[in-house]
Amino acid sequence: MRSVGEPSFAISVCIPTFNPDLKYLKLLLESLERQTRADFNVIVSDDASANADLIKAVLSTCKLNWRADWSPVSIGMAANWNRCAQLATGQFILVTGQDDLLMPEALEQLVSQAQASNSDVVFSVPHFVTESGDELQNPSSAVTADSIFPNGDVPMNNRATIVLGLLYGNVFGDPCSTLIRLDSFRALGGFSTEYEHAVDLELWLRMAAGGVAITRISKVVASHRAHQKNATSVHVRSGASQRDRDRLAVEYEASEFADATWNRIVARLHLHRLHDLMRYRTASEPISVRMRGGGRTRLRAIAGEITETFGWTEPIGRSLL
Known part of the structure; x- marks a missing residue:
């Protein structure tokens, strides 16, 4: 296993895995290899996958600076997300699904905004793709972020963030399109293991209630893959x-x-x-x-x-x- 050592990174991209489709995992890693910003590392935390040996084979060909941790027993989704973040060494983290995709300028745009606005959280526009990678309209048929948020960069009012989350669910962004300052993430306790599904939304609301600085940018930086077997559908x-x-x-x-x-x-x-x-x-x-x-x-x-x-x-x- 390649070791990340002790260097300082701007971002740690966290990839929690559990029985991933290797085709999608390869595509995710390839999208990371195309990033225009290079000061990041990749943390993989595997939750006792049955295909762990195959995941290791995929990682062995990865050109990125990466580290992987392998749990002998399954600890569950949110706990695995937290373990992945615990291994992070970057100033910021981005937790992406094992089958999501990042645009080439994703990390550059998110970190630039976080530094310019001194934000603890930066959301970007939710975007979805099908199993084959084709663009997909919001699969939940719920109110879309476009119908709520204006164009441009928007400093988020914390109170409004809480009300919007309770009204519409996660219209802010999936974890794959959300940058989080690691110190703030840890100070607030990370993802809650008490929730089954709204693990990300619960954290966004808790961070807003905790008074952290939140900004939304009107750019698509990542694509969340929607299919029948992913956690959201289940x-x-x-x-x-x-x-x-x-x-x-x-x-x-x-x-x-x-x-x-x-x-x-x-x-x-x-x-x-x-x-x-x-x-x-x-x-x-x-x-x-x-x-x-x-x-x-x-x-x-x-x-x-x-x-x-x-x-x-x-x-x-x-x-x-």
Whole structure:
């Protein structure tokens, strides 16, 4: 195994693996080899994959500065993400899925923005590709980031980040398109192992609640591969996505939201549950939180969700920025 030694890097690209499709893993590594910025290393943390020997063979041909760690037993997704980040030596980390892709200027654009704005987190535009690499519209059919965020670089209001996350889920960016300052990541405890699906979203909201500086750039720097076997698809079909969205709402229920805003969050949870039931046949999960205020306020929230869903009104999230 090639050792990273002790040099200082601007970025550590963290690749947690679990039974990866080797074709996609090779494509990810090739996309990293094409980066226009060279001061990064690659950390692979494998969660007891059945094809570990084949992963080692792929890494043996990799031209990058890399290090790999092999768990003898499976510790789970979030714990493996954290272990990968624990091995990082860069000032910043980027945690990418084992089948995602990075654009050639991804690391250069993200780090340049983080340094220029002194940001702890930099989101970029979510982007999706199919199994064959073709561009894909937002596979969740949810509100898109483009409909909420304006063009250009946007310093994120932390309070607005929390409300947007509770309303729409992860409209900010997948881990593969999000740069995180390693010191801030560690200070806040890393990814939560209590969540099944919304591990990244939970961290984004916790970082916003912790007051870190967050910026969004209107560039595509990475592509998240959407297919039936990836974790996102599995979690939606199993109901884990619903459970985590509900759990996040419970965690932030005591926050001082206006009744109108809170009721839109709760109405969106019901819409999210209905969408998964109709599209994925996901079993309905109970929603723990309730609307607030009088009947008129609640009806306005339901009507607002209906008109936004059908595109008759702009997303309420746009008014928060």
